Amino acid sequence: MVVKEELKKLGLHYSNVDLGTVEIIEELDPAQKSQLKNNLQKYGLELLDDKKNILIEKIKSLIIEMIHYSEEPPEGNYSDYISEKLGYDYTYLSNIFSEVKGTTIQQYIIIHKIERVKELLLYEELNLTEISYKLHYSSVAHLSNQFKKITGLTPSYYKKIKENRKRNLEDL
Template sequence: MKLYIKYMVSLRCKMMVEEELKKLGVRYGVVDLGMVETPEDLTPAQRQQLKENLLRSGLELLDDTKSILIEKIKNVITELIHYSDELPKVNYSDYISEKLDYDYTYLSNIFSEVKGITIQQFIIIHKIERVKELLLYNDLNLTEIAYKMHYSSVAHLSNQFKKITGLSPTFYKQLKEKRKSNLENM
C-alpha cells in the first residue's frame, strides 16, 4: 500500500517519517518524494495514530486524491529544480506528465483549482528561489546561472527575477552581501 505524506523533500523530514513508522511498528519500504510504501495496509488505529504523530511534527498524512496529486506535482518540480543538476531536455509540461503518468491538462487544471496558481507560475517561483541560492552560495555569474537554469538569456532571467522579488539579481546579491558584512562587523 502507498501512503502519501506532505513534507518537504529533505533528509530530515524523511528521517522523521521513518521514525514515526518505526514507533508504530509499521514495516515500510521506500520513503521518497512524499510517498511511503508499506507491504500491508495499516489498521484504522495505526493510520489515525500515524496521522496524529505526523501532525505534531509538522507533517501531514494525505487522504484525498487531489491533495495527493498536488503534492506529487510539487515534489516533482521541487526535486527537479532544487536537487537536480540537469534540467530536463523536454519542456516542463511533458516532463511532469511523463513522470506522473497523467495528461498535463488534467494535472494543470487540478493544480490551478486547488493552489490558485498555475503549474508554470509555481515553476517560475521555484526557479527564482534556486537562482537566489545560486547567487548567494555559488561561484557562478549571472550568465552561467541563466544557462544552468535554462533561461533564454540573462535579460529574461533578470526580468523574471525582478517581477517576482522586486529587485534585480545584482542588487539582491549586493544587498545580501551587505547584510552579511554588517553581521560580521557586529
C-alpha cells in the same frame, strides 16, 4: 524510520515505505487513521489520503527536485517532463494543481526558480549567464525580467544588498 515505528506501534502492516509514501496492506478504520495522523504530526509529518493532495505533493516534490537538486535541466519543456514522470496528461495535472493550490504549476516553477537564483547569487560561484543556463532560461534578460517581476529587484541589486548586509554583519 519514524513512519515504520509508528505503523508498528499501531499494529499496521505495510508493503512499502519510501520517501513520502507508504503502502499499508490493510484498510484503516477512522480511529486508526486519526491515531496515525496525530502520531505523524508530532514529527512534523502529514498523512495524505486524498488522491488529489497526494498528486499535488508529487508535483511539488518533482518541481523542487528538478530546480533545487538536479544538476542539469530536464530535456524539453517542464510540462512534458512533469507529465512523463507522473504518468498523467499535463492539462489534467495543471487543472488539479490550480484548483487545489490556487496558483498554476508554471507560477510555482517560476517562484522556485527565482528562489534558486537567489541561492546561486549568494554562493557567488556562478555568474548570471551561467545561472541562466543552469536554470533553463532562454536568456539572461529573461531571467532578469522574471527576477525583477517576482522580487521587485534586479539580480545585481539583490546581490549588492546581500553583500552590504554581509559586510555590516562582519563589522559588528
